[in-house]
Amino acid sequence: MNRFENKIALITGSTQGIGAACALRLASEGADIILNGRKYDERAEGLINQITAMGRRATFIAADVSASADVVKLIGDAIATYGTLDILVNNAGVEKNHNFWEVTEEEYDFVMDTNLKGIFFGIQAFVKYCMGAKREGVVVNMSSVHEEIIFPHFAAYCASKGALKMLTRNLATELAPLNIRINNVAPGAISTPINQSLMANPELLNNVLKNIPMKKLGKPEDVAAVVSFLASADAAYVTGSTYFVDGGLTYHYEEQ
Ligand code: NAI
Ligand code: BGC
Numbered sequence: 001m002n003r004f005e006n007k008i009a010l011i012t013g014s015t016q017g018i019g020a021a022c023a024l025r026l027a028s029e030g031a032d033i034i035l036n037g038r039k040y041d042e043r044a045e046g047l048i049n050q051i052t053a054m055g056r057r058a059t060f061i062a063a064d065v066s067a068s069a070d071v072v073k074l075i076g077d078a079i080a081t082y083g084t085l086d087i088l089v090n091n092a093g094v095e096k097n098h099n100f101w102e103v104t105e106e107e108y109d110f111v112m113d114t115n116l117k118g119i120f121f122g123i124q125a126f127v128k129y130c131m132g133a134k135r136e137g138v139v140v141n142m143s144s145v146h147e148e149i150i151f152p153h154f155a156a157y158c159a160s161k162g163a164l165k166m167l168t169r170n171l172a173t174e175l176a177p178l179n180i181r182i183n184n185v186a187p188g189a190i191s192t193p194i195n196q197s198l199m200a201n202p203e204l205l206n207n208v209l210k211n212i213p214m215k216k217l218g219k220p221e222d223v224a225a226v227v228s229f230l231a232s233a234d235a236a237y238v239t240g241s242t243y244f245v246d247g248g249l250t251y252h253y254e255e256q
Contacts, residue, residue, distance in 0.1 A: 013092025017192030172240025188246025213248030
């Protein structure tokens, strides 16, 4: 199914994990892809080869999306690459495991600048482009179940994802007259490098699985499938929502 014929998609933080799966999924449905990460490496090269083998175009643009000037430049460079930009997937994100009382300002800024500030100004640059070019656009933000539920020892992370929830709710209304849709995808526990220490610790993993009705971690491809839906015209009447991809984690409750 070529839902993204003649569409150009930028996915931030896309050389591994969920971002890489989104890049491959959108390419498999016809999109040309702008990959992003802090620097070019063999993973970027491998993805470019895979996407090119699908008959799609792919380019990597290095940018640190936690710096607003860099993210604005990234959007401009992405538009310049293939002449336009249709889909922005704000996937890059970071987390820090700390007791609340030990979090430093530097660690707080690291999380908030990547997971919120960069996304805010990246969307703003994309919206200005869409307005100027009189084009419609689609934004999908990689949020988390922790835009909704707590995650002790990850206070800054939860604050960033909670803010992303409200940013999306707010922008959906403000951007609808411009024909720009915006939605969040909220993954639960997904097997990616961000969960390396969890996956290497059977006891901790078992505790996490107790919270998941489907009793398994999700795959990056499970998340990419929902991103692809939201980015496509199949979701033409969907804006301001969060789609949970969590094996039932968020609304889980059982007594025995
Ligand atoms: P990951 O750590 O495997 O991948 C994140 C990617 O973003 C990495 O390639 C990293 O280099 C890149 N990145 C980080 N900061 C960046 C920056 N300043 N500039 C450019 N690139 C940067 O993590 P994963 O799991 O693929 O996470 C992707 C998104 O999904 C994140 O926003 C995360 O919060 C979210 N998420 C992940 C879940 C999981 O269980 N894996 C669950 C819920 C949400
Ligand atoms: C975090 C993961 C965690 C998952 C479920 C995500 O937002 O990045 O580390 O496993 O939520 O708690």
